[in-house]
Amino acid sequence: MRDKALCAISQNRMISWGDRITAGVSGGADSVALLDFLASAREGLGFRLYACHVNHRLRGEESDRDEAFVRELCRSLGVALIVKSVDVAAFARGTGLSVELAARELRYTALRQAAREHAGDPAGDGGGLKIALAHTLSDSLETALLNLARGTGLKGLCGIPPVRDEIIRPLITCTRGEIESHLAQRGLGYVVDSTNLEDGCGRNRIRHQAVPALISLNPSLESVFAREAKSFSEDEDCLCGLAEAALSGAKELSGLRIDRLRPLHRAVLLRALRAWLLEAGLSYDAKRLELVLNLVKSGSGSVEIEGGRFASARGGYLTLHQAPPDKGAAAPADERAAELPEPGKRALFSLSNGKTLTISVFTREELKKTRKCNSLDLTNLADYDKITKIVILRAKRDGDRFHPARGGGGKSLKKLFNERKIPPADRPGLVLACAGEDIVWIERCGVSMGAAADGRTERFVLFRMGDEKAGDIFPSGENNESDGT
Numbered sequence: 001m002r003d004k005a006l007c008a009i010s011q012n013r014m015i016s017w018g019d020r021i022t023a024g025v026s027g028g029a030d031s032v033a034l035l036d037f038l039a040s041a042r043e044g045l046g047f048r049l050y051a052c053h054v055n056h057r058l059r060g061e062e063s064d065r066d067e068a069f070v071r072e073l074c075r076s077l078g079v080a081l082i083v084k085s086v087d088v089a090a091f092a093r094g095t096g097l098s099v100e101l102a103a104r105e106l107r108y109t110a111l112r113q114a115a116r117e118h119a120g121d122p123a124g125d126g127g128g129l130k131i132a133l134a135h136t137l138s139d140s141l142e143t144a145l146l147n148l149a150r151g152t153g154l155k156g157l158c159g160i161p162p163v164r165d166e167i168i169r170p171l172i173t174c175t176r177g178e179i180e181s182h183l184a185q186r187g188l189g190y191v192v193d194s195t196n197l198e199d200g201c202g203r204n205r206i207r208h209q210a211v212p213a214l215i216s217l218n219p220s221l222e223s224v225f226a227r228e229a230k231s232f233s234e235d236e237d238c239l240c241g242l243a244e245a246a247l248s249g250a251k252e253l254s255g256l257r258i259d260r261l262r263p264l265h266r267a268v269l270l271r272a273l274r275a276w277l278l279e280a281g282l283s284y285d286a287k288r289l290e291l292v293l294n295l296v297k298s299g300s301g302s303v304e305i306e307g308g309r310f311a312s313a314r315g316g317y318l319t320l321h322q323a324p325p326d327k328g329a330a331a332p333a334d335e336r337a338a339e340l341p342e343p344g345k346r347a348l349f350s351l352s353n354g355k356t357l358t359i360s361v362f363t364r365e366e367l368k369k370t371r372k373c374n375s376l377d378l379t380n381l382a383d384y385d386k387i388t389k390i391v392i393l394r395a396k397r398d399g400d401r402f403h404p405a406r407g408g409g410g411k412s413l414k415k416l417f418n419e420r421k422i423p424p425a426d427r428p429g430l431v432l433a434c435a436g437e438d439i440v441w442i443e444r445c446g447v448s449m450g451a452a453a454d455g456r457t458e459r460f461v462l463f464r465m466g467d468e469k470a471g472d473i474f475p476s477g478e479n480n481e482s483d484g485t
Helices: 001-013 029-046 062-079 087-097 099-119 137-150 156-160 175-186 202-217 221-250 265-281 286-298 364-369 377-380 413-419 422-431
Strands: 020-024 050-054 082-087 129-132 254-259 299-306 311-316 317-321 336-339 346-348 356-363 381-385 390-394 433-437 438-442 459-465 482-484
Touching: 001 029, 020 029, 020 099, 020 390, 029 050, 029 062, 029 175, 050 062, 050 099, 062 082, 082 099, 099 129, 137 156, 137 202, 156 221, 202 221, 221 254, 221 265, 265 286, 265 346, 286 311, 286 317, 336 346, 346 377, 356 364, 364 459, 413 422
Parallel strands: 020 050, 020 129, 050 082, 346 482
Antiparallel strands: 254 317, 299 311, 311 317, 336 390, 346 356, 356 459, 381 459, 390 433, 433 438
């Protein structure tokens, strides 16, 4: 057990010299083994060791017995102890949580409080602040099976992670049998939580019924799971890394560009959407993720995620809103002047309705070199020498007409927006760029025929909504940005 624990610490970089570690000690076999191991390893690994016992006040005299046992254990090992008493039953009633979930939440809160209190020990000499828990390989297997029974993705099959934030689990590669063998060799006793002997909760049924049945089929079940869980974790890390990169590449101030999400493999896209929702502080489940995935596929629609917040697909972007976008018109931008930047430069213009417009100017040679100019960019390319250097950015007005570069003749904006299938609620918020009385560009509609770039254009103007990086336009990757705000 000791060798496995030391190996897990090294492989997962759990402990650094000078760390202050608070071990959670319930008095059960696993936590006693953990504290005993850490007490013997503290000098060699150079960390300070403390302990915390959380009395859940659920089992009357038995809970008090556990607390007394832990106090004596810590005294014998020379480990400073903080005891936290919590009222799990009252918390469960007040929050509507199950007793198991309420106990878990209060326990983690108490452990973090104790760790901070230990950090104020006058004997403390700096270093990291960690909380060590006694989860084992057997616990990890039970967790994976429980997740599988409830419904899970690949992440749920990975079991319990060795490290999560400040939480470390040195015994995560040790089986329960190895724990008990270690205690017997060391002559250490432990207490038994009587509720662990009952089959009232799902985990206990997994432990008492499912695991023994599976071990009867394969006595090496725990070793097999350890190998598979490592493989699952590596696959999950790889997919999450791809999703993170994809999400970063799809982000603009206007939202996530749907055209950059659609080519992604389903496994990567789901993780990107999951990360996007988590960044916004939204919870999710498989059903909600599937609904958001369908928004990406269809390119239109809206679905409530949580608490009146909606995910919507419109105009090529996936966005989050406090209310469905079709329940109110988008806010129009106030009129303002915008000076075109010099060739090789770009300018960002922050508008009053919260949008940002980027105007970039570059030469034909720069256009030839870039490999990131897509079809959407081409519809937004204007000829620098066909428009005045000062343009006016504004919202639509009654009587506005536009002659799109892609043909179709001059038409009212209402007819143009109908042809482009732009929802009526979006139209007031669209940004127009005007040279004098002429509209030279409209958000989501492109440039006008009179201002469009052609085969003779030497200097190009690119209009883009959002804060686009200069490297997307200028292949040199230099910072050619000028601030138009």
